[in-house]
Amino acid sequence: MNPERYLLVIGANRSPALLSRAAAQLTGCGLQRRDFGQDVTLFAAPGLAVVEHPSLAVIGQMSDANLAQLAHCETPVELVADSWGNYIALGLGTDGTPRWVMRAPLGHLPAYRTSANGTEIIGSHPDLTLAVTDEKPTLAWEFVGRHLAFQHLQTSETGLAGIEELLGGESLEQGSNGDWHRRQVWSPWTWTAQSREIGDPLRARQNLRASVERAVAGLIPRDVLCLLELSGGVDSSILAAALAGHKAKARAVTLVTDEREGDERIYARAASIATGLPLDEVAVTGAVNLARPASMRSARPGLPMTLSLADDLLAEKARAETIGAFVSGAGGDCVFCSPASAAPAADVLRRFGVGRAAWAAVDALARIHHASVWDVAKMAWRQARERTAQSQWPRTTGFLAHDALPTTAPVHPWLEEPADVLPGKRSHVRAILAALAHVEGYGRHAVAPSRFPLLSQPVVETALRIPSWLWIENGRDRAVARTAYSGFLPASVLDRRTKGGLDSYAIAMLAHNRSALQPLLLEGHVSRSGLLDRRRLEAALARQPRRGDADTYLLFPLIDTEAWASAWLGEP
Incomplete structure (x- = not known):
């Protein structure tokens, strides 16, 4: 059983039948009951840490917490200033009544919320909330349209009607009238402010390495056997x-596919030898069944189906070796500010104007992207002059029917930008936000949780304080991170400019499943909902999948969404 399953019932006494049903169903599947203050009941897996203070209860993993300060903590703001981790915190009044609930900033312990008869229900998994409310799952097809149109944007909205998510750094607070409302407690924009900037390159490197070490020490207890997913890239090697x-x-462990770009063993071995971590090399062989339902019922489409075989292999390995946690470098590219545009040079132009620093940034970006200096300079000039906040998330038409195409993106608090935000910092924050959309819904989490140190509060806060132009020094992306670990990792890893990938593998799997996918996608749950442009989808499925064909890549999120729907509704 997943060691990080929980369900929190606030206002339990208002719904005796619900609480009775929860006790019967959840204790029967191994969750333990615990009551807090007045009218709060928790059901939690035995391995999930629970710490109680007179005014505060903490569920999950909290680091750097001062116990004396926690005992007197009264507000979410106080809590995030003094601690971090993967936790849910419950604030209690002097009479023991619940006052607020908060999910840790950048915490990866989920918090799915629903309400029933004046009772607030918050749980780690949507199946738990549905079990105690005795509701049948109903898919929210409007969400599905937005999910396909605004890719890599995960908001409080889920694909299950009546269930929403409390985002990391958000609290639910009870007003005087008894109603609960959301409040943003932590914001990335606090850390992009010029007053917090770490402009000295040496200090930036030192602080970044210290934050990574702090994150690893806080998330990975020394007595827990963990399995690092090591590709040999910069992020996982760090x-x-x-x-x-x-x-x-x-x-x-490093996973190896038959395609050349999926074999990074030479780099993984170099990192293993340098650090002393034992390395297992696991071959991903055989074909993936892209037409099967997803292996777990999640609140949104999660695991890319092309990775399902690799996910199964990691789960099997974890069971066999009693692994307590997976460790992943997911999000490293985004946190370490790998540039996707000329934004860092635009930042220099905004801050310092035209001069030597601006030309150095342009030259660095041209080398990173193998582009013309003049093309980069023109793009940077345009971005530097653009002063309008770009709050809209990019929209993908994909295979959505014209009348099903949403016009506006769902709301996320991180998209409310300061008026004076630099283009590079806007890109940096948005890249981190996009990375957070791809860390849940993996079947192996039923065996052991994943830890994402590079997407933790200490590392993200430090990275956001470092100016975008320091990350591209000397024409190297992620330059601060690379230099911070000089002497700790071999040059073959730190100076690596190529990146492994799964494009060839994914396209081969798509070709292998082509005959099964045609009826599934054309007659499946998503198609029957009326969201899709069948004519365009039929044309894409009739062609042989290949690189360079945009429609080939647009098929993957549709496959994942159909697999997610089938997990809840059964095969169409």
């Missing part, structure tokens, strides 16, 4: 070095 420095009980 975690290998940090785990070794922490003296964690860790080993590493």
